Amino acid sequence: MDHPNETEQLVLLALVRLGDDAYGVTIGRQIEERTGRSLALATVYATLDRLEARSYVESWVSEPRPERGGRARKHFRITPLGATALREAQAAMARMWQGLEVHPDLRKS
16 A cells, blocks of 8 residues: 555545535645645645545535536545555654654754
């Protein structure tokens, strides 16, 4: 199992936070609100496509919105395989950070 890259991890974490309300716009908004980093909607969807191809996420299309001209939305959720990959990526980073918190180069100035 390969580890998700940084953008993929951000998207997966947004899916976990959003639950069934996760679709492109809400995912991008969640990432921007929590990290200050803005991702283009095209980047969010390209990332979701990659994650879905690896079976880390699954999608479904909602019913059209009730307002006039309302469109259906493609929603996403993390799969158990995606959750495992995310936990493994977190553990790998924790192992890399272990013992470096006190390193002089990493101290706040």
